[in-house]
Amino acid sequence: EDQVTQSPEALRLQEGESSSLNCSYTVSGLRGLFWYRQDPGKGPEFLFTLYSAGEEKEKERLKATLTKKESFLHITAPKPEDSATYLCAVQARETSGSRLTFGEGTQLTVNP
């Protein structure tokens, strides 16, 4: 069974204090790993797709990396507007190509 574990559950940072969020996964053949950002009461906002180990993607203060067992979302010099829940999801090659397995999310708070 595919499994995604995100850590920490919650993270508080001061503005400008860089850190990383972790997403560990077990999947029967990874087709893709996805990062989303979700603000309270809103739908998840797509951030990145990673397909293979060693791949990296960047967007503003965010950088996502992928190994064969985990993905990291690095946040450099965060601002209060980066406060949100960050969700990681995997898509397995063997199951229906449209099904995602989500982690429980990391709730990030950035204090000014």
Add this chain to the structure above:
Amino acid sequence: DTEVTQTPKHLVMGMTNKKSLKCEQHMGHRAMYWYKQKAKKPPELMFVYSYEKLSINESVPSRFSPECPNSSLLNLHLHALQPEDSALYLCASSQPTGKPPSSYNEQFFGPGTRLTVL
């Protein structure tokens, strides 16, 4: 344009009411999804439509009835709901990659409908 729209934004209904949630996308995506999300939990897949055909039903109770009138629209008909069905209902869409037959790209989510069942 990566926008998925959902209406209404909020819905309050009694257990005997019938209502519908609507979702629309104009990205040309051929897969559309309904998710249910409870507070502090990740989205939980309910239904998937692929090329306007229902491809996945995650054993959802029959009081939830999906409909895909065309490739841009997705409805969720609600009838005789229970208070525990109160949640944020999310619609998403994605595009097939065209490689393996059932392979899809990333999903784009709408803003959701906050449903309260009294």
